[in-house]
Amino acid sequence: MAAVTLSNIVKRFGTFTAVQKMSLDIPEGSFCTLLGPSGCGKTTTLRMVAGLLDPTEGDISINGRRVNDIPIHKRNLGIVFQNYALFPHRTVAQNVGFGLKYRPVDRAEAQRRVMQALELVQLPHLADRYPSELSGGQQQRIALARAVVVEPDVLLLDEPLSALDANLREDMRVELKNIQKRLGVTSIFVTHDQSEALAMSDQIIVMSEGRVEQVGPPEEVYNTPASEFVARFLGAANILEARVTDRQGDELALDVPGFARVVIPRARAPKLGDASAAKLVIRAEKLKLMPADSRDDTAIMIPAQVEAVDYQGQAARYFLRVGDHALQAINMIDVAPFAAGDSVILRLLPRDCAALPVT
């Protein structure tokens, strides 16, 4: 059963429509991520689920109960905010225990649950501190403990990691995911960071301009984008104009003039239908640069020129030219990166390509 259901949700601010006809099912116990660029309506959507905003149209249900008219404090939620939002005038233990005061829990039980929640986030020794005495990462863990201690029906997280610095962010994302899994709490996570979404989610909901572009598990959204927007938003992708030259069984032949002819599985082009024109999507990581004299009969080999190199430490981003086509590739660096001006061979596996309809 879906723990949270949005049906035909519309949110307008005056004449501006922030969320348009959005329908979603968040499965029980899953970790779902609303992913999209800033301003696409993620926070607005989350705040409607929370009850901090009223939808203009449509229904929201939590555990099968329509909650449109239920105020936030009766929805049994946990919210983790971007800036922690701890109560500065209360100790860590009082912060974590706050929600229990409004539930039928006796003192001893409340104390036990507070300690349990603090142990869950590995900070039981900070119980008597004030929030201002904690680091950002510690504050966010306390905020998480405070949200889960009430055993919420849904945990809502609005960019909870983006106020932390890069290294801490990666540690926290593993920890957050572990805690979510351990508790099995249905979670809706909002981020504009695709690597965060890919690393943590059971389901990713890609949004753009108030609309859902695609819903699916990370591999699916990454490998088989449903639109050009999704392809471009999740990492660097090359998108090339192609003609469908043949359809046979489970396979589809695409011709990109001046580049290559590629035969891909039909499953990699679910939206294409019978169209004769298509767009071929090749992720930048899937284009492998090889020395100009390389041979490989199992793959497509395309001669190319390196125009520029963006060195990134363990990887490099190459700007390439094949005839009229400008391409990007991101490769791990083996020994030394190729240099600008080098002639190379691009190695491409057909199964790494996907095709989209021309819109």
Add this chain to the structure above:
Amino acid sequence: MGWGLIRLYAIAVYAFMFLPVAVVVLLSFNANQFGSFPMTGLSLRWFEALWNNDAVMRAFRTSLVLGLMTAVISTTLGVLASLALVRYDVPGKNLITTALIAPILVPEVVLAVALLLFLNWLGIGKSFALLLAGHVIFTLPFVILVVQARLVSIRRDVEEAALSLGASPVQTFFSVTLPLLMPAVAAGALFAFTISFDDITGTLFWKPGGVETVPTQIFSMLRNSISPEINALGTVMILLTVGLPLLGAAIARSLSTKRGR
């Protein structure tokens, strides 16, 4: 040389401002029966005389009650108004804010006369309630300015966190918003009390016959003679109007350092 001049100038300004005050305080301890130099010795006789002066003590009680009531009402209204103006979308927000702040900008005499004329027009006579209303109108802007400034700095998501954890809006106000607002509420109340306690212009217009506050009492005593009691009364006034805010600030500071903020 430039700095020396500025320093001299600063000292002169401070002397001009505080010397009269210092003189009053000094003379209030004078044993001499005239309220002027030379000092013939130190004594508390003028404070004792004050204590035994019924009119002064009555005025003092009136001022105290008036000040406290003004502080309570003004602070309550000020907090509510600030909440409405900062946290909710009230139509005509700017107009209301301007109207509430206006009493600071309008000369006090004009305000005093206006209120009096207005109530005359309504057929309501002078009363203690009118005096109180006048003081509330006059002190409200200070409370609103202080409380609003603080309220804007309280993040909305802290309140939203409380709501999400099951606290109703009223519980959220009392368990989160108000405690965080407390320094401003206390400052506002102190402001209201001292301004009310100190006020003479409006009070002269609004007070019903026979009721005196400390400032109007001093004023009427001065019309008859310059008694050394007035020096003592002045000293008490200074102690209250300067001491109370300082005390308040000290309490606020110690509270906030204890919380490590």
